[in-house]
Amino acid sequence: MISVLIPVYNESERIQGTIAALRSLPYEFEIVVVDDGSSDDTAQRAEQAGADVVFRQKNMGKGSALATAFRFARGETLLLLDGDIGSSATEAYHLLEPILKGEADMTIALFPVIPGKGGGSGFVVQRAREGIKRLTGQLLQAPLSGQRAMRREVLERCGFAAGWGMEVALTVRALRAGYRTLEIPTQMTHRVTGRDWASRLHRLKQYLSVGRVLRMLESEASTLQKESPKHG
Numbered sequence: 491m492i493s494v495l496i497p498v499y500n501e502s503e504r505i506q507g508t509i510a511a512l513r514s515l516p517y518e519f520e521i522v523v524v525d526d527g528s529s530d531d532t533a534q535r536a537e538q539a540g541a542d543v544v545f546r547q548k549n550m551g552k553g554s555a556l557a558t559a560f561r562f563a564r565g566e567t568l569l570l571l572d573g574d575i576g577s578s579a580t581e582a583y584h585l586l587e588p589i590l591k592g593e594a595d596m597t598i599a600l601f602p603v604i605p606g607k608g609g610g611s612g613f614v615v616q617r618a619r620e621g622i623k624r625l626t627g628q629l630l631q632a633p634l635s636g637q638r639a640m641r642r643e644v645l646e647r648c649g650f651a652a653g654w655g656m657e658v659a660l661t662v663r664a665l666r667a668g669y670r671t672l673e674i675p676t677q678m679t680h681r682v683t684g685r686d687w688a689s690r691l692h693r694l695k696q697y698l699s700v701g702r703v704l705r706m707l708e709s710e711a712s713t714l715q716k717e718s719p720k721h722g
Contacts, residue, residue, distance in 0.1 A: 492586065493565030494521045496541075497555030498573035502530040504681070508571065509539035511579035517586065522562045523573070526555040532573070552636075553656040560645060568645055570638045574680045581676040585639035588672055595669035596644050598630070598661070599637035599676045614696045618658050621704040625711060626665040631673055633658060634700075644669050654696040655703025662707050 494512060498505055505523070512519055523541045525533040527549025536544045543562045547555065556570065567589055569582055581599070588594040618633035634657050644664055651659035664671055 491518050491520055491565040492567045492569055493563035494519050494569045494571060495556055495559035495563060496521065496523045496536075496571050496573050497526055497552050497559060498523060498528065498532050498536070499526045499549070499552075499555075500528045500530050500532060501573035502528070502532045502535050504574045504576045505532055505536050506539040507576035508573055508579045509536065509541055511575075511577045512571075512582065513540065515580060515583055519569075520563065520565055522559045524555040524559045526550060526552070536573075551653050553650045553652045556656065557650040560650075563642075566642045568640050568642055570636060570640075572636045572680060575637065575678050576680075578676075578678045578680075581678045582637070582639070584674050584676050585637065588674070589639045589641060593670075594672045596638060596640040596660075596664050596671045598632055598635050598671065598673045599678050600632050600673050601635070601676065601678050601680070612693065614693055614700060617697060617704075618655075618700050621700070621707075622658060622661055622665075625662050625704070625707055628665055628671075630661065633661060634696075635673075637676070637678055640664075640669075651703050651706070653699035653703070655700045658700055659703050659707060666711075 509521060512521060521541045522543040523536040525546045527547065533544050533546050545558060545562065547558055569586060571579060571582065585597040585599055588597050615634055619630060622633050623629045636657055647667060648660050648663035650656060
């Protein structure tokens with residue numbers, strides 16, 4: 491069984507399309523949706539679309555919502571998706587196949603670059619990309635992509651971080667642990683953050699959250715170095 495973990499916040503317009511697209515794929519899915527304090531009818535629409543589990547919690551952030559979803563998950567293969575990818579959720583096939591075939595431990599979706607509409611060059615992405623490179627030596631194109639498939643063991647070992655830095659922490663810990671991590675080109679689409687003041691504030695909060703997680707990971711690295719056995 492494959493457990494699909496979908497954290498959502500005010501995604502009533504897209505969550506049904508996301509679930510319907512998943513159900514069209516030739517896999518046995520257990521779909522777990524955690525509504526992180528939505529003010530609209532996202533949870534109800536997820537239920538109507540046929541999610542296996544819909545859990546409502548107060549707003550505590552994406553990392554917390556994913557941790558809650560994981561507690562319900564029974565599958566040995568996990569698929570993490572955002573609720574706003576709609577019909578393009580069928581592209582999850584490309585993420586799952588390397589995991590199911592034993593070719594990777596974690597896969598990360600690359601989204602197509604659309605000029606003028608985001609795609610991987612913003613200042614938040616750059617900070618995450620540079621931080622991961624500094625901490626692991628590996629350069630990722632999509633360090634903030636929330637669309638991922640993995641073996642259950644990866645998430646059990648790497649755990650969750652709070653806020654929008656969750657993907658950065660997962661990536662760094664997985665690479666440090668030696669898990670085979672692949673970025674996979676897809677045709678996935680999602681709602682792109684705009685250029686108004688609310689959207690700029692959202693990106694600033696992301697930037698600060700990623701910075702906090704990178705500092706936490708640097709501290710983890712320092713602790714690991716101190717605890718490693720000395721030879722000589």
